[in-house]
Amino acid sequence: MKRSMLSAALGLALAAGLAVLPATAAAAAPAAPAAQGYTASTYAGSAVETADNQAFFQAVMASAKAKQAANPGLATVVVTYDASSAPTFRNQISQAAQIWNGSVANVQLRSGSAADFKYYEGNDSRGSYASTDGHGRGYIFLDYQQNRQYNSVRVTAHETGHVLGLPDHYSGPCSELMSGGGPGTSCTNPYPNSTERSRVNSLWARG
Numbered sequence: 001m002k003r004s005m006l007s008a009a010l011g012l013a014l015a016a017g018l019a020v021l022p023a024t025a026a027a028a029a030p031a032a033p034a035a036q037g038y039t040a041s042t043y044a045g046s047a048v049e050t051a052d053n054q055a056f057f058q059a060v061m062a063s064a065k066a067k068q069a070a071n072p073g074l075a076t077v078v079v080t081y082d083a084s085s086a087p088t089f090r091n092q093i094s095q096a097a098q099i100w101n102g103s104v105a106n107v108q109l110r111s112g113s114a115a116d117f118k119y120y121e122g123n124d125s126r127g128s129y130a131s132t133d134g135h136g137r138g139y140i141f142l143d144y145q146q147n148r149q150y151n152s153v154r155v156t157a158h159e160t161g162h163v164l165g166l167p168d169h170y171s172g173p174c175s176e177l178m179s180g181g182g183p184g185t186s187c188t189n190p191y192p193n194s195t196e197r198s199r200v201n202s203l204w205a206r207g
């Protein structure tokens with residue numbers, strides 16, 4: 001990215017309210033305007049967004065697989081998360097991890113130190129999203145207002161789905177987790193459907 005573009009992106013991020021993030025997250029967030037959100041109104045599913053999600057997924061996978069290589073006895077790729085900066089959503093994050101761990105076999109989420117990605121919370125007019133700095137570090141931002149408006153476990157499980165490699169599909173039904181806010185606020189399903197489960201298992205299959 002050119003320096004001028006980076007400056008513009010940072011300016012956008014600050015104007016959009018990213019300054020409420022902890023300093024560590026703000027410093028790692030120049031690509032945030034292209035992040036993957038929960039609703040189509042704020043994140044239109046552009047090519048830039050798709051590319052950003054892909055970069056995030058690859059960064060998380062590279063970090064997780066590096067750990068696995070250091071411990072060949074592991075049959076499953078373990079992705080470690082840090083929820084300490086999103087205390088309001090501790091239960092939702094835990095439930096989202098349990099949902100995904102019960103849904104797929106080839107990758108499992110664990111809370112722990114030296115995390116592959118972090119959760120943050122705050123106020124952002126664009127809602128919740130997943131983002132990356134493109135250098136092996138990513139984070140999920142959970143917006144207070146959106147998590148009151150929509151089912152909070154579904155929002156959290158949806159954003160966690162981006163970590164596992166799934167893109168947005170806002171036109172999908174409520175039974176699809178990655179349709180996000182598309183089916184409206186009455187949709188409370190926090191579970192990925194069979195297609196989404198298969199896709200994550202394929203993405204994380206060994207070899």
Ligand SMILES: [Zn+2]
Nearest residue numbers: 036037038168
């Ligand atoms: Zn999304």
